[in-house]
Each structure stands twice: as C-alpha cells, then as structure tokens.
Amino acid sequence: MxxxxxxxxxxxxxxxxxxxxxxxxxxxxxxxxxxxxxxxxxxxxxxxxxxxxxxxxxxxxxxxxxxxxxxxxxxxxxxxxxxxxxxxxxxxxxxxxDVADLAAPSVVEACLSRTTHSISAAGIEFVVSGTDAPRSATLREIFGDLAPIAVVRGENSPTPGEVVACPGRDVGVSEGDWTAMIGTAEELVAQGISVAPPVATTVEVGHHGARGYHQHRRKPLKRVLDAVRAFRDDVNPNFFKAFAASMALLLGATVLLRYSFNDAPTGMTFIDALYFSAETITTVGYGDFSFIDQPTWLRLFGVGLMFAGITSSAVLMAFVADLLLSRRIAQNAGLRKVRELQDHIVVVGLGTFGIRVVADLKAAGHDVVVIERSPDNRFLSSAAELDVPVIFGDATLPATLDSARIDDAVAVAVLTQSDMINIETGIVLRERLGARWKRSDTTPGVPVVLRVYDRALGAAVSQRFGFENVRSTVELAAPWFIGTAMGLQVFGTFSVGQQSFMVGGVEVAPGSELDGLRMAEMSTQTRVIAIARGPGNVQLHPRRDTQLFAGDTAYLVGPHRELLDTLHKGQRVTA
Missing domain, CATH: 3.40.50.720 (NAD(P)-binding Rossmann-like Domain)
Structure with missing residues (x-):
C-alpha cells in the first residue's frame, strides 16, 4: 500500500x-x-x-x-x-x-442554551446563529442572501423535529421552524438575527487547573444571609436546648446570689453575682469569692451549681465540637460551598472531559457544582483550584441531588464515561425536574446535556425519552482527526438539534473533482461560505454559477461525513 x-x-x-x-x-x-x-x-x-x-x-x-x-x-x-x-x-x-478540547464547547453552549457559534475561517469571523421563522415563506424571502445551515421543523410543520441540513435558499419553512444561518455578525444582525457575545474559555486545563476565569461575586447582604442559614443548618437542634439550659442556670444563680450571698457590708451587686456564678459554673474559682462563710444551704447550692456547671459545659463543648467537625466535613465534601451558590450549573462526572467543561463554565462566569462518585478522582485538585465544590455520591439518588441543590440549578451536564449511567441519570433528572424539564412559553426550562459515546444510541435515546441535548464526543471529535490526517483545514464543529456540522477549508488541486465545479453542482448537504482566490481576495456567499478553480481555497460547512467527502474531492486527481 x-x-x-x-x-x-x-x-x-x-x-x-x-x-x-x-x-x-x-x-x-x-x-x-x-x-x-x-x-x-x-x-x-x-x-x-x-x-x-x-x-x-x-x-x-x-x-x-x-x-x-x-x-x-x-x-x-x-x-x-x-x-x-x-x-x-x-x-x-x-x-x-485532545477530545475534551474539541467537544467541550458544544456541551458548554448547550448548558447555556446558546444558539450562537463563532468560527474563524479565511481571516473572517463567521457566526452561526438561529431564530424561529417569523412566518411561512422561503428562506430567501425571510433572510435574503444569508447562507442557511439547517432547518429544524417545528410544530406547524408536517414533520416536526426533522433536521434539514444545508437547505437551499428557496426551501420553504413554516412559522416557528428553527432556522440556523451563517454569516458575519453584521450580516446576521442586519437580517434581525440576534448574535450573543462569545463565551469566554479557559487558557489551560490540566495539572495546573485553569486560568482566565472569574468568580461570580455575591452581594454582602446575600453572603451574610447565606452564612446565617449555613450556621442554622449545621448546628445540632439540641444545641439550642443545651444552650438555653446553661443560660437559665447562669441567670438563676446570678439572681439567687445577688439577694442571698452575705458579703458585708453591702452584699453582692448583679455584676459580682454574675461573675461569681460564671466562675463557679466553669469551676475556675479565682479565690476572690467563696462559699466558705455562707449558710449551709447556700454552700450545698454551690456544690450543686458546680456539678451542674460541669455537666452543661461538657454538653455545650460536645455540641461545639460536633459543629466544628460537621462544618469541616461539609466543607471538604463541598456541601457548605453549594449552600452559597445561586443559579448554578451541575456537572455529573469529573473526568478529563468533565473538568474541561467545568473550567469553561467557570471561565464564562458561572457557578458550578460537581457530582462525582470516587473520592480518589485525580481531577479533584483541579476542581479545588477552580474553587468548584464537589459532592461525592450517586447522581441517581435523591439525597445526592438534594446536596447539589438540583432544584435551584439552571442546567445539568451528565458527563461520566458510561453511556448507561448517563442515560439513567438523565431519566432520573427528567422525573425530578418535572415541569422544568423542557422549555415553554412561561419557563426557560433546565437544559440537561447527556454525553453518549455511541451515536446511534444517542439518537435513539433522544427520540425515545425526549432529550434535546445529547452530545457524542466521538461524533464531535472524529472529524478533526480525519480532516487533519487528510491534510485538510478543520476550523470547528458544532451541533444543530441532534445533527453535527463541521467547518473546513480545502485548496483545490489542479485536475481534482472540484477544479471547474460550479456551486450548483456541489453536494446538496454542503455549502460553500467563502472562496479565497488569493491574498486579500475573499468572496463571501458565492452564487450558484460561481466556479472553483485550481489554487482556490474553498471554505465549506455541512454534516461532517458529506463535508469530508467534498473536501477529499479537492485533493483527488482524476484519471
């Protein structure tokens, strides 16, 4: 060979x-x-x-x-x-x-419910963004010369949920169909399509954690209230009963000594009585006051007060020790930090992929909570550097989800290395979230992103259980490996619905199948978004009669299988 x-x-x-x-x-x-x-x-x-x-x-x-x-x-x-x-x-x-580097952006975008993807090619920042079709018409009538990438049929369509890849501009859409278009930010805005700002990403993830993120700061009053609630939750309820009993003992002894202690010529003041009661209860006994010259009954009271004081002090110290220990354990397990968060994102699974997603979410300014089964996970130090709390437990159990405050989360990403665990966790989350499971006219919903390696299984699970955000790291990463191995330029991958797309570039070789080919003759599932005919000479959105010639660099977008085939044709010399 x-x-x-x-x-x-x-x-x-x-x-x-x-x-x-x-x-x-x-x-x-x-x-x-x-x-x-x-x-x-x-x-x-x-x-x-x-x-x-x-x-x-x-x-x-x-x-x-x-x-x-x-x-x-x-x-x-x-x-x-x-x-x-x-x-x-x-x-x-x-x-x-790195697979995590290639696939993490798609998961982050799904968690943030973003429909905007930025990809640099030919020295131009292209933006893929989408919107609902405002009326029934052709794509050309609604969006002009913008290049359509995909149409996801809506409820008003005869085939709701169908994804049409790279449709022609004259394809008709129904009102409510989701339409994804590609162009520069200025072109999209001019056609009424909103463009979200790019998501900040980490500079580096690995042994040294991540750089480039900022932490969400809570208001001072919110921090105080959270601290009070955290203290209340940490304290054993019996502590307050023991504390009340100790205070009652101290105040009772103070009043009794104030009016019964014989200390010529004036007796005791309230301050003296309080002081003497406190040192008796704590068995300090500095020697400035004594029961030695007092009536027998008062001396016996002093004996009882000392024993009661030792007992109450021991009980209080036990509760304080329990409090300190429980707070330490809670902090080590991430429970205390979780109580301080609001509108956070829960990530299940702290592997190579999970820590990258966590770092990117932190870089975008979002609070994150991780659920991880193994306390020996090697990425725990990276999570600590990111100041991300980790809850140890099984994400399918209600107690673990409660610890992660799943009911207050705005998104969940299930990213363990097992397809079965991810699917099971997704089903449990669907039941737990209830009405918040999907978007509606009244609620934005809680995006649940599932990592499923097997592409066919992911599609079946999505259809059967209604998961809208199933991501296959294999499907997102494979085109990068194949394209690079074939000597092609791969600029990015992204998802629309459950369909994966790739943006790539190929230099047209002399005598190849692309040499002399018109745009109208290109694969129906690929779209040329730009042609570079030399330095500084870039033609955007070429027309149907535009031809490719040897030496041109064509920049294409489409489902990666069809796109890789088209890119390969640019290198293949015909016999």
Missing part, C-alpha cells in the same frame, strides 16, 4: 474514525502496538492517526512513527496537557489533539 492511513485505537473514537475512512473510500491499516508500524507500511503511509484512549500507547506510536517516516502526518490524541504541549513542539505535519 502507498498513500494509505494507519489508525491505532479500538475504543469508540478509533472505531468511528475507521468506519468513516472506509466509508470515504480511503485505504487504511489498523495497528494495536508500535511493533506493527513497519508491517502496516509506515514508510509509505500518508498519515497516522493515534486515537486510542491510552495516552502512553498514542505517545509511543506517534514518536516511533515520526522516526520511521519524518514526512508522515501524525495526528495523535493526548489528554495530558503537559505531554500534549511538549509533543506538539516540532511535531512536523499533523496535529496533537
């Missing part, structure tokens, strides 16, 4: 990459260790994709492949940020990618 692609990885991402490459008609070889590289033809391969979930294996194969063939495009998956940065320096052709 020559010019083939070698793939390493038997997890869902690796299998998805292999499936898509075979569908695209590319020759591939699969390896499972570095010792198989020579037999797989590394010397003549066009690219190597290391997509296993084992960083050590990916690193070993990538480094050895670079030694065996300095010109091969090496695309490696590395979750460790330190290794990723070190290997990326001087890597040569290819890229070092």
């Amino acid at each position: 020559e010019g083939h692609i070698i793939v390493c990885g038997d997890d869902p991402l690796g299998l998805r990459i292999i499936e898509q490459l075979r569908t695209a008609g590319r020759e591939i070889a699969v390896v499972f260790s570095s010792s198989e590289l020579n037999d797989a033809g590394i010397a003549k391969a066009a690219a190597l994709i290391c997509a296993d979930d084992d960083d050590a294996l990916n690193l070993e194969i990538a480094l050895l492949a670079r030694q065996l063939n300095p010109d091969v495009r090496v695309v490696a998956r590395l979750g460790n940020s330190v290794l990723r940065e070190a290997v990326a320096l001087g890597n040569g052709p290819g890229a070092i990618l």
